[in-house]
Amino acid sequence: MDSRKEIRRHIRQRRKQLTVNEQQQASQALKAQLTSHHQVQKATRIALYLANDGELDMQPFIDWCWQQNKEVYLPVLHPFNQGNLLFLRYQQETKLITNKYGIYEPALNVSQVCPVSNLDVLFTPLVAFDDSGARLGMGGGFYDRTLANWFDSQTNTPNKANQACQFHPIGIAHDCQQVEKVPTESWDIPLPEIITPTQNVKYTYKSKASS
Ligand SMILES: Nc1nc2c(c(=O)[nH]1)N(C=O)[C@@H](CNc1ccc(C(=O)N[C@@H](CCC(=O)O)C(=O)O)cc1)CN2
Numbered sequence: 001m002d003s004r005k006e007i008r009r010h011i012r013q014r015r016k017q018l019t020v021n022e023q024q025q026a027s028q029a030l031k032a033q034l035t036s037h038h039q040v041q042k043a044t045r046i047a048l049y050l051a052n053d054g055e056l057d058m059q060p061f062i063d064w065c066w067q068q069n070k071e072v073y074l075p076v077l078h079p080f081n082q083g084n085l086l087f088l089r090y091q092q093e094t095k096l097i098t099n100k101y102g103i104y105e106p107a108l109n110v111s112q113v114c115p116v117s118n119l120d121v122l123f124t125p126l127v128a129f130d131d132s133g134a135r136l137g138m139g140g141g142f143y144d145r146t147l148a149n150w151f152d153s154q155t156n157t158p159n160k161a162n163q164a165c166q167f168h169p170i171g172i173a174h175d176c177q178q179v180e181k182v183p184t185e186s187w188d189i190p191l192p193e194i195i196t197p198t199q200n201v202k203y204t205y206k207s208k209a210s211s
């Protein structure tokens with residue numbers, strides 16, 4: 001667990017040191033990749049995130065989604081179900097508040113919630129990734145919980161909610177967030193695809209990565 005902590009600290013520091021110019025170039029390069037991505041082009045409901053802590057800024061891509069009349073959703077910390085996320089519609093007029101981590105999220109409004117199983121593409125923030133698709137997040141287990149049913153549905157394991165989970169998860173990261181090897185735990189869900197400003201890598205797997 002210590003090396004996970006150390007990687008988190010190191011990579012968070014590294015991405016926070018990117019200059020404004022590097023960040024802007026990265027998010028334009030990301031937008032170019034995403035807008036020509038087949039599954040993104042045919043998607044109607046897209047979940048993504050608002051950049052925090054040096055993360056790759058998705059705003060240029062969000063603007064494109066709005067222009068294309070795609071439905072954009074953001075993660076919101078679940079008010080009762082600790083460690084879980086809800087996904088709420090994000091429109092230009094959506095009122096944002098900051099959550100306990102200082103990240104902007106839509107104010108809770110049940111009519112704006114999209115069940116995860118109804119999403120088409122789920123862009124996943126991450127802190128570090130490796131060349132097997134393993135990801136390390138901020139340490140809350142939020143996306144591992146969100147992706148658990150999806151992973152079971154991919155591996156034909158009956159999942160608790162028995163959801164269809166047709167959405168496609170894609171990890172988003174700066175190139176400098178790639179590490180040699182992410183030390184994984186039993187609950188970690190590997191991603192089937194990760195996109196950086198310069199790379200688009202797809203991964204195949206039969207079972208969860210082992211450490
Ligand atoms: N932009 C963005 N939104 C996101 C995530 C994310 O990774 N990026 N999340 C992905 O899961 C969720 C928030 N998860 C988070 C988990 C821990 C910390 C964090 O900063 N922890 C502090 C200490 C915790 C505390 O203050 O209690 C730290 O590590 O220093 C932040 C976000 C939902 N929204």
Ligand SMILES: Nc1ncnc2c1ncn2[C@@H]1O[C@H](COP(=O)(O)OP(=O)(O)OP(=O)(O)O)[C@@H](O)[C@H]1O
Nearest residue numbers: 135136137138139140141142143144145148187188
């Ligand atoms: N599917 C799950 N069910 C219950 N607990 C889980 C699940 N996934 C992760 N957890 C718990 O969440 C905690 C944090 O996990 P971890 O450090 O892997 O988060 P992370 O991948 O860095 O964060 P995130 O997924 O939010 O980006 C761990 O204590 C783990 O036991």
